[in-house]
Amino acid sequence: MTKIVKKNSGDLEPFDVGKFQRSIRRAGANESQVRDLTRKVLDNHQLTTTRDIYAFAYEYLRQENPPIAARYSLRNAISSLGPSGFPFEQFAAAIFKALGYEVETDLIVRGKCVQHEIDVLLQKNGELSFAECKFHHEHLKVDIKVPLYIKARYDDVAAHNKEYKTAWVITNTKFTTDAQAYAECVGLHLLGWNYPINNSLERIIDRLGLHPITILTSLSNKQKQQLLEQKVVLCQNMAQQRTTLKSIGLREHEIENVIHEANTACELGAIDNGHE
Numbered sequence: 468m469t470k471i472v473k474k475n476s477g478d479l480e481p482f483d484v485g486k487f488q489r490s491i492r493r494a495g496a497n498e499s500q501v502r503d504l505t506r507k508v509l510d511n512h513q514l515t516t517t518r519d520i521y522a523f524a525y526e527y528l529r530q531e532n533p534p535i536a537a538r539y540s541l542r543n544a545i546s547s548l549g550p551s552g553f554p555f556e557q558f559a560a561a562i563f564k565a566l567g568y569e570v571e572t573d574l575i576v577r578g579k580c581v582q583h584e585i586d587v588l589l590q591k592n593g594e595l596s597f598a599e600c601k602f603h604h605e606h607l608k609v610d611i612k613v614p615l616y617i618k619a620r621y622d623d624v625a626a627h628n629k630e631y632k633t634a635w636v637i638t639n640t641k642f643t644t645d646a647q648a649y650a651e652c653v654g655l656h657l658l659g660w661n662y663p664i665n666n667s668l669e670r671i672i673d674r675l676g677l678h679p680i681t682i683l684t685s686l687s688n689k690q691k692q693q694l695l696e697q698k699v700v701l702c703q704n705m706a707q708q709r710t711t712l713k714s715i716g717l718r719e720h721e722i723e724n725v726i727h728e729a730n731t732a733c734e735l736g737a738i739d740n741g742h743e
Contacts, residue, residue: 470509473516475606482520484509491524494539500531529684534731537682541669542660544682545639546604547691554695555602556586558679559637561701562668563589563598565675578623589635595628596656597621598635606660609638611645614655621655639668676733678702683732685724690715705729 470482487508488501496504504527514520521543528536537544548554560570569590575582576597587598599617601609614636621634636642636650638659650657661667672678680702681691693715699708705726712722 472514472520475517482509487520487524491528491535491539494528495532495535496528500528504528533684534728537678537684537728537732540682541672541678542606542639544679545668546606547681547688548602548639548679548695548700549604554679554700555639556600557698557700558677559598559600560587562637562671562675562677563587565677566671567591576624577627578620579626580623583620583624587635593630594632595630596633596635597624597631598637601636601638601640603638603640606640608641608643609636609646609659610643611649614646614650614653614657618649618653618655637668676703678729678732680705680729683725683728685721685728690717702729702733 471479472482473479484505488505491504492498492501504524507527508514508520508523511523514523525536525540528539545555545558548558556572560572564570571588572586573584574588575584576588577583585597586600589596589598599613599620601613603609617634617636621631624634625631633654633656635656635658637657641660642650642657642662647657647662649655657663658668658671660669679700680686680694683691683702686694694708694711697711697714699711705712709722709726712725717725
Protein backbone atom coordinates (compact mmCIF):
# COMPACT_ATOMS: atom_id res chain seq x y z
CA MET A 468 0.00 0.00 0.00
CA THR A 469 1.37 3.42 -0.99
CA LYS A 470 2.20 5.75 1.90
CA ILE A 471 0.44 9.13 1.58
CA VAL A 472 2.05 12.12 3.27
CA LYS A 473 1.11 15.75 3.78
CA LYS A 474 3.55 18.40 2.54
CA ASN A 475 4.15 21.70 4.32
CA SER A 476 1.80 23.30 1.80
CA GLY A 477 -1.00 21.04 3.04
CA ASP A 478 -1.15 19.03 -0.19
CA LEU A 479 -1.28 15.25 0.00
CA GLU A 480 0.98 13.14 -2.20
CA PRO A 481 2.49 9.64 -2.34
CA PHE A 482 5.70 9.30 -0.34
CA ASP A 483 8.58 9.53 -2.82
CA VAL A 484 10.84 6.69 -1.63
CA GLY A 485 13.45 7.32 -4.31
CA LYS A 486 13.81 10.99 -3.44
CA PHE A 487 13.99 10.20 0.27
CA GLN A 488 16.72 7.62 -0.29
CA ARG A 489 18.71 9.98 -2.50
CA SER A 490 18.59 12.65 0.20
CA ILE A 491 19.97 10.45 2.97
CA ARG A 492 22.47 8.79 0.62
CA ARG A 493 23.83 12.18 -0.44
CA ALA A 494 24.14 13.15 3.20
CA GLY A 495 26.59 10.27 3.57
CA ALA A 496 24.45 7.36 4.80
CA ASN A 497 25.63 3.92 3.69
CA GLU A 498 23.34 1.47 1.88
CA SER A 499 22.55 -0.48 5.05
CA GLN A 500 21.43 2.72 6.78
CA VAL A 501 19.42 3.76 3.70
CA ARG A 502 17.53 0.45 3.64
CA ASP A 503 16.97 0.36 7.40
CA LEU A 504 15.75 3.95 7.63
CA THR A 505 13.47 3.55 4.61
CA ARG A 506 11.88 0.48 6.14
CA LYS A 507 11.35 2.25 9.47
CA VAL A 508 9.69 5.23 7.77
CA LEU A 509 7.41 3.06 5.64
CA ASP A 510 6.40 0.90 8.61
CA ASN A 511 5.70 3.81 10.96
CA HIS A 512 2.08 4.81 10.37
CA GLN A 513 2.43 7.80 12.68
CA LEU A 514 4.74 9.51 10.18
CA THR A 515 2.07 11.24 8.09
CA THR A 516 3.77 14.52 7.10
CA THR A 517 7.04 15.41 5.38
CA ARG A 518 7.98 17.34 8.52
CA ASP A 519 7.46 14.23 10.68
CA ILE A 520 9.52 12.11 8.29
CA TYR A 521 12.33 14.65 8.25
CA ALA A 522 12.43 14.82 12.07
CA PHE A 523 12.39 11.02 12.36
CA ALA A 524 15.16 10.59 9.78
CA TYR A 525 17.26 13.34 11.34
CA GLU A 526 17.08 11.72 14.79
CA TYR A 527 17.95 8.31 13.33
CA LEU A 528 20.99 9.75 11.54
CA ARG A 529 22.01 11.76 14.61
CA GLN A 530 22.18 8.55 16.61
CA GLU A 531 24.06 6.73 13.83
CA ASN A 532 26.51 9.45 12.80
CA PRO A 533 26.16 13.15 13.82
CA PRO A 534 28.03 14.60 10.80
CA ILE A 535 25.64 12.77 8.45
CA ALA A 536 22.69 14.19 10.39
CA ALA A 537 24.26 17.64 10.13
CA ARG A 538 24.51 17.42 6.34
CA TYR A 539 20.97 16.06 6.08
CA SER A 540 19.67 19.07 8.02
CA LEU A 541 21.20 21.65 5.67
CA ARG A 542 17.97 23.32 4.56
CA ASN A 543 16.63 23.63 8.10
CA ALA A 544 20.05 24.79 9.29
CA ILE A 545 20.06 27.67 6.81
CA SER A 546 16.53 28.58 7.93
CA SER A 547 17.93 28.82 11.47
CA LEU A 548 20.26 31.69 10.55
CA GLY A 549 18.05 34.09 12.46
CA PRO A 550 16.09 35.56 14.09
CA SER A 551 17.11 38.52 11.91
CA GLY A 552 18.25 38.06 8.34
CA PHE A 553 21.68 39.54 9.07
CA PRO A 554 23.56 36.22 9.50
CA PHE A 555 22.12 35.09 6.15
CA GLU A 556 23.57 38.22 4.54
CA GLN A 557 26.97 37.29 5.99
CA PHE A 558 26.46 33.76 4.74
CA ALA A 559 25.62 35.03 1.25
CA ALA A 560 28.69 37.28 1.28
CA ALA A 561 30.88 34.28 2.17
CA ILE A 562 29.42 32.32 -0.75
CA PHE A 563 30.16 35.09 -3.25
CA LYS A 564 33.65 35.58 -1.83
CA ALA A 565 34.32 31.86 -2.35
CA LEU A 566 33.08 32.25 -5.93
CA GLY A 567 35.80 34.82 -6.58
CA TYR A 568 33.99 38.11 -5.92
CA GLU A 569 35.23 41.00 -3.85
CA VAL A 570 32.42 41.70 -1.40
CA GLU A 571 31.22 44.44 0.92
CA THR A 572 28.06 44.31 3.00
CA ASP A 573 25.39 46.69 4.26
CA LEU A 574 26.14 49.71 2.07
CA ILE A 575 24.32 52.72 0.68
CA VAL A 576 24.81 53.28 -3.06
CA ARG A 577 23.73 56.20 -5.18
CA GLY A 578 21.09 55.79 -7.87
CA LYS A 579 19.99 58.31 -10.48
CA CYS A 580 16.91 59.21 -8.46
CA VAL A 581 17.51 58.06 -4.88
CA GLN A 582 19.98 56.25 -2.67
CA HIS A 583 19.64 52.50 -2.10
CA GLU A 584 20.55 50.33 0.86
CA ILE A 585 22.02 47.09 -0.49
CA ASP A 586 22.88 43.86 1.28
CA VAL A 587 26.01 42.74 -0.60
CA LEU A 588 28.12 44.75 -3.07
CA LEU A 589 29.95 42.52 -5.55
CA GLN A 590 32.93 43.23 -7.79
CA LYS A 591 34.55 40.86 -10.25
CA ASN A 592 36.60 41.45 -13.39
CA GLY A 593 36.07 45.20 -13.07
CA GLU A 594 32.28 44.93 -13.06
CA LEU A 595 29.94 45.80 -10.22
CA SER A 596 26.72 44.13 -9.14
CA PHE A 597 24.77 43.76 -5.95
CA ALA A 598 22.78 41.06 -4.20
CA GLU A 599 19.56 41.38 -2.26
CA CYS A 600 19.06 38.67 0.38
CA LYS A 601 15.58 37.34 1.11
CA PHE A 602 15.59 35.20 4.22
CA HIS A 603 12.61 33.17 5.44
CA HIS A 604 12.30 31.01 8.56
CA GLU A 605 9.53 29.04 6.89
CA HIS A 606 9.88 27.45 3.47
CA LEU A 607 7.89 30.17 1.69
CA LYS A 608 8.49 30.78 -2.00
CA VAL A 609 9.84 34.11 -3.23
CA ASP A 610 7.29 35.44 -5.73
CA ILE A 611 7.59 37.76 -8.71
CA LYS A 612 7.21 40.95 -6.65
CA VAL A 613 10.78 40.57 -5.35
CA PRO A 614 12.61 40.43 -8.73
CA LEU A 615 10.32 43.22 -10.00
CA TYR A 616 11.42 45.37 -7.05
CA ILE A 617 15.11 44.50 -7.39
CA LYS A 618 15.06 45.18 -11.15
CA ALA A 619 13.67 48.68 -10.51
CA ARG A 620 16.37 49.35 -7.93
CA TYR A 621 19.08 48.00 -10.25
CA ASP A 622 17.88 50.22 -13.12
CA ASP A 623 18.15 53.30 -10.92
CA VAL A 624 21.65 52.35 -9.69
CA ALA A 625 22.90 51.44 -13.18
CA ALA A 626 21.56 54.71 -14.58
CA HIS A 627 23.91 56.54 -12.20
CA ASN A 628 26.92 54.19 -12.53
CA LYS A 629 27.44 52.26 -15.77
CA GLU A 630 29.87 49.86 -14.06
CA TYR A 631 26.89 48.02 -12.57
CA LYS A 632 26.09 45.16 -14.92
CA THR A 633 23.53 43.03 -13.08
CA ALA A 634 21.86 42.25 -9.77
CA TRP A 635 21.18 39.09 -7.78
CA VAL A 636 18.39 37.85 -5.57
CA ILE A 637 19.53 35.15 -3.14
CA THR A 638 17.16 33.28 -0.85
CA ASN A 639 17.23 30.24 1.42
CA THR A 640 13.90 29.06 -0.03
CA LYS A 641 12.49 28.57 -3.53
CA PHE A 642 11.30 30.93 -6.27
CA THR A 643 7.93 30.76 -8.00
CA THR A 644 7.97 29.92 -11.70
CA ASP A 645 6.86 33.48 -12.52
CA ALA A 646 9.77 34.90 -10.54
CA GLN A 647 12.17 32.63 -12.42
CA ALA A 648 10.68 33.50 -15.83
CA TYR A 649 10.76 37.24 -15.20
CA ALA A 650 14.34 37.22 -13.88
CA GLU A 651 15.52 35.22 -16.87
CA CYS A 652 13.75 37.60 -19.24
CA VAL A 653 15.27 40.80 -17.79
CA GLY A 654 18.72 39.42 -16.93
CA LEU A 655 18.56 39.19 -13.14
CA HIS A 656 20.42 36.36 -11.41
CA LEU A 657 18.49 34.21 -8.93
CA LEU A 658 20.09 31.88 -6.41
CA GLY A 659 17.97 29.75 -4.10
CA TRP A 660 17.00 26.26 -3.06
CA ASN A 661 16.97 24.00 -6.14
CA TYR A 662 17.57 26.98 -8.44
CA PRO A 663 19.36 27.20 -10.81
CA ILE A 664 19.05 23.44 -11.20
CA ASN A 665 22.72 22.63 -11.68
CA ASN A 666 24.19 25.50 -9.64
CA SER A 667 21.69 26.04 -6.83
CA LEU A 668 22.38 27.30 -3.33
CA GLU A 669 22.71 23.83 -1.81
CA ARG A 670 24.95 22.59 -4.62
CA ILE A 671 27.31 25.55 -4.19
CA ILE A 672 27.40 25.00 -0.44
CA ASP A 673 28.15 21.33 -1.01
CA ARG A 674 30.81 21.95 -3.65
CA LEU A 675 32.67 24.61 -1.67
CA GLY A 676 32.13 23.20 1.83
CA LEU A 677 30.39 26.39 3.00
CA HIS A 678 28.10 24.83 5.59
CA PRO A 679 26.59 27.11 8.26
CA ILE A 680 27.37 26.47 11.92
CA THR A 681 23.66 25.83 12.49
CA ILE A 682 24.06 22.31 11.05
CA LEU A 683 26.24 21.26 14.00
CA THR A 684 24.70 18.82 16.49
CA SER A 685 27.52 19.34 18.99
CA LEU A 686 26.37 22.90 19.74
CA SER A 687 23.20 23.96 21.52
CA ASN A 688 20.87 26.50 19.91
CA LYS A 689 22.03 29.07 22.46
CA GLN A 690 25.69 28.43 21.61
CA LYS A 691 24.97 28.70 17.88
CA GLN A 692 23.26 32.04 18.46
CA GLN A 693 26.22 33.26 20.50
CA LEU A 694 28.58 32.39 17.65
CA LEU A 695 26.34 34.07 15.07
CA GLU A 696 26.34 37.22 17.20
CA GLN A 697 30.15 37.15 16.98
CA LYS A 698 29.91 36.78 13.18
CA VAL A 699 31.02 33.14 13.16
CA VAL A 700 28.74 31.82 10.42
CA LEU A 701 30.63 28.98 8.68
CA CYS A 702 31.83 25.57 9.83
CA GLN A 703 34.80 26.06 7.55
CA ASN A 704 38.04 26.80 9.44
CA MET A 705 36.37 26.14 12.81
CA ALA A 706 39.79 25.16 14.17
CA GLN A 707 40.71 28.85 13.98
CA GLN A 708 37.83 29.74 16.30
CA ARG A 709 39.12 28.06 19.46
CA THR A 710 39.24 31.33 21.41
CA THR A 711 35.70 32.19 20.38
CA LEU A 712 34.44 28.71 21.24
CA LYS A 713 36.07 29.00 24.65
CA SER A 714 34.48 32.42 25.17
CA ILE A 715 30.98 30.92 24.93
CA GLY A 716 31.77 28.44 27.70
CA LEU A 717 32.92 25.32 25.88
CA ARG A 718 35.50 23.11 27.56
CA GLU A 719 38.51 21.74 25.69
CA HIS A 720 37.01 18.34 24.87
CA GLU A 721 33.78 20.02 23.72
CA ILE A 722 35.79 22.33 21.46
CA GLU A 723 37.52 19.29 19.95
CA ASN A 724 34.12 17.67 19.29
CA VAL A 725 32.83 20.81 17.56
CA ILE A 726 35.93 21.11 15.38
CA HIS A 727 35.81 17.43 14.44
CA GLU A 728 32.13 17.59 13.50
CA ALA A 729 32.61 20.83 11.55
CA ASN A 730 35.53 19.39 9.57
CA THR A 731 33.66 16.16 8.82
CA ALA A 732 30.47 17.93 7.82
CA CYS A 733 32.36 20.09 5.30
CA GLU A 734 33.87 17.08 3.56
CA LEU A 735 30.60 16.09 1.88
CA GLY A 736 27.41 18.10 1.86
CA ALA A 737 23.73 17.39 1.41
CA ILE A 738 22.30 18.26 -1.99
CA ASP A 739 18.64 17.63 -1.25
CA ASN A 740 17.46 16.86 2.25
CA GLY A 741 14.01 15.87 1.05
CA HIS A 742 12.19 18.32 3.32
CA GLU A 743 9.93 20.32 1.04
